[in-house]
Amino acid sequence: MTGLFGLSEPMAALAAVLIPLFGGGLVLALGKRPNRREAATLGTSGLLFLVVLSLLGPVLDGARPRLVLAEPLPGLPIYLEVEPLGLLFALVASSLWIVTSLYSIGYMRGHHEKNQTRFYLFFAVAISAAMGVAFSGNLFTLFFFYEALTLCTFPLVTHHQTEAARKAGRVYLGILLSTSIAFQLLAIIWTYSLAGTVEFRPGGILAGTGASGTVAAILLALYVFGIGKAAVMPFHRWLPAAMVAPTPVSALLHAVAVVKAGVFSVLKVCVYTFGWEFITDTGASDLVIWAAAATIILASLVAFTKDNLKARLAYSTISQLSYIVLGALLANEWGILGGGMHIAMHAFGKITLFFGAGAIMVAAHKTEISQMKGLGRTMPITFGAFFVGALSIIGVPPAGGAWSKWFLGLGTLEAGQVGLLAVLMVSSLLTLVYLLEIPVKAFFLSPEGGKGSTGIKEAPLTSLIALTLTALASIILFLQPKILYDLMSLVVGS
Template identity: 65%
Template sequence: MNVIASEQLIALAILLPLIASVLIVFADKQPNLREAITLITASLIAFIVITLAMRVQAGEVPALELFEVIPGITISFSIEPLGMLFALVAGTLWLITSIYSIGYMRGHHEKNQTRFYAAFAIAISATLAAAFSGNMFTLFLCYEILTISTYPLVTHSGTAEAKRSGRVYLGILLGTSIGFQLLAILITWSVAGTLDFKPGGILEGKLDPAYAGILYALFIFGVGKAAVMPFHKWLPAAMVAPTPVSALLHAVAVVKAGVFTVLKVTIYIFGSDFILSSGASDWLIWFAAATILLASLIAMTKDNLKARLAYSTISQLSYIVLGALIATKMSLLGASMHIAMHAFAKITLFFAAGAILVAAHKSDISQMRGLGRAMPITFMAFTIGSLSIIGLPPFGGMWSKWYLALGTVHAEQWILLAVLMISTLLNIAYLLPVAVNAFFAKPAEGETYTEIKEAPLTMLLALSLTALACIVLFFYPDPFYNLAVSAASATNGGGN
């Protein structure tokens, strides 16, 4: 029945973007051809991940084993529901972002566009490979490739500020991953003798529970991409990148690769039973909780729109980390769903921010008063995205918050429930005023917006699509919900 075997689809999903990046380099002199390559590849990828998602939901476990690197350790891919969910989000949003970035890069007259598209394609390949990876080694490999391939994107402008930010970006991401994560992986390997992802974990009975907390902490902080404080500084630094990069990579692919790794480690390396019985996460929870609140508070102080969104992302990422650390079925379900829901909402916000930058050349919130009347579609989308982040119905963001909150109730962690609620209030406080002021406040003295029009059509199309998705996902969250449910139930080996 299946025309192409799932194995080949996995290989295609990882190889196609790589091939595309080579072709993009050769099409350097013909921008239209170059963009066509990006779009065609992105469409194919979207098609592939949707096909794979349908197969995974039907119960198939596509797997692809490549070769052995070190005796006992292979490069292998195996799609389980959580990875499928992540790949589905990243794969479909790449298509939308590609449409958007063509408008943005041309509208903003960026230099070195070829390098941009090539590095972007490599980053996507690494993201998909990370999502599909079948063991911790493969995941780590893809994690590092992702870090390095996004470095030229972060430092795209080549200014002194970009260089400084690039240092912070690379320093924290490589530093934590080599300093902590690699160590954690090596300890896991020497204790468990395997790095394969197994439902229910591989460490139980092999690791002294007394050390579980330390190892778990090495993983949590080693995954710098999850941006748990105090290792969060790279994310605001990465905002010097062009907006499509911030949108797809620093709201979806890279940061979600981080929390995805955390979830993978929780579910498939430790297993929730082991975490709960050993108390490994007892004290780590407070790091996540503190990050949620502190990042929200810092977000309020930021006037630069992208910086505010970055801190908002840090806060939202810790929702997912928190869900993982609570390690009950409900919280893991919420955390998994939040990967998808937050992705759609946050990418909408970044798209809007980019549209404002291209159309009105503004990046500070205080200068956007009254701008909503000149750019109604953009700001409508921004409003929808904000409401979804806050978690109000009828927007998709409600579901993930709902399950996360239920998770804290099940675990009887009342303080954490309070943290979630306070954070929701803070979300309202730092996101809504942007839209409200844009629509209802008077422009600053001497400012007129008669000459400002909406951003280029491709950008509008992209941001409307994602905003629409936020609404649709409230009524029809099934694709992500089903995957998240199967993912969460893998945590103790499939039992209840």
């Protein structure tokens, strides 16, 4: 059976990894001609999305295309395998790449950023690594692409090459590399030593290896903290630090690829390495789940204190990521279903918020929330979209986030953890206040310094298109969550 462009399904998975790389090469070759360069980026992103989409049908029908790339160590191959959870992540990342590219063009030009070719190049490479993470067939492959993603986003984080950017880059690289090498790699080798394999298998590979409850608990903690991209406290500092980067990079980090790769990895480890029944049987997540719960609350509280819009959004992300980690650690159908769906819901919601923040910065040159009073009247589209995005993050209809939060709540009840349900509730309230404060101030308060014309106009057109699209997507995901639901059902049903 062949799919799009006559590609067989395993080759389509490989193509998903290679297309962005190829796009990166094209960007490099066309570096001197900005218009064609941007056309190349948009073209590749569209192509990538089509290729990933072509895998949806077969995977829903039960196909699990697999392609071995290399076998560096005996018994330890690098291979791609498409399964529903990975496909969900790939769909989110590839579709958001299109809008982010669209947005970047407006932002980077509007902001007169330097080194734009390098920016688009590494952006494409990062997407390639994210596709690799999504389609990893075993922990080893996952680890490889995970590290590749860390390294190729580094030039993006330090894009401005100032001393502040360098410092942030050190924190970024330092935390992500140290957690992954010291904890995650240790956990992977430990898993290999226990199970004799590191492949992702429905139902997990650890059950029946004689791993005791204590070993399973330590191992799970090593994974949760070792996957630093999931930003579970105390390994969250890299995310606010990376705020020095241009806004499209923040969008990439927070919504498209990086943090999503983190929580996706946590979900994947819980579902396919441990197997959720094994987690419940051994009680492996009893303690570490409270680290996620604490992160949810603490990050929300910190977000409150931030006046800088991007910093507030960063802490909001940290909090929302732990929702997904919590869902994974609940280790029941509803928790995993909610966690998986929240990957998509949060992605579309948060990218809207970041696009909004970037648009405000480009058009009005404002970064602090307290300066945004009354800005909604001059930038209605931006703040309207911002409002929708915020609704989705909070988890109220008519935005997609409502579904995932609902399922996560069901998950806590199923697990009999009323305390955790309370955590979710409290955090949602906190989120409601700190996110809605922004559009409310913008729409209902009058601007400081009288009503005189400030010369502020709406953001560049491509940016507006991008953030309108993502806001619409958040609403559509509320009305039509079926694809996500179906994919996640396959994950928990298997």
